[in-house]
C-alpha cells in the first residue's frame with residue numbers, strides 16, 4: 001500500500017490518496033505529536049532512559065513547510081519550527097489515518 005498523492009490542505013490536514021483507493025486524512029497536529037524520531041519519542045542511551053524534555057509549542061510546530069520522500073517506504077516532514085528528524089513510513093501514515101471511515105473502526 002503506497003500513497004499516490006500527499007498534500008497539505010489549508011485546514012491543517014494532510015490528505016493522502018492511497019493506491020487502493022482509500023482517501024485518508026491526518027491532522028498536522030496528530031502527525032507532529034506522533035513524530036517517530038528519537039528526540040520526540042525518547043531514547044535509551046546506555047543504561048539510562050532518556051526522556052524528552054516537555055517541549056513548549058514553538059510557533060510553526062504544527063506547520064509543514066515541505067516534505068521529502070525517503071526511499072520508497074516513507075516520507076520526511078520539514079516543520080516550520082525547524083524539526084525534521086522523523087521519518088514516517090507508509091504503514092505509520094495509514095495507521096494514523098483519521099478519516100471518518102478509519103475513525104469509526
Ligand SMILES: [Zn+2]
Pocket residue numbers: 022023024025097098099100101102103
Ligand atoms: Zn482512513
Ligand SMILES: [Zn+2]
Pocket residue numbers: 035036037038039040041083085086
Ligand atoms: Zn521528532
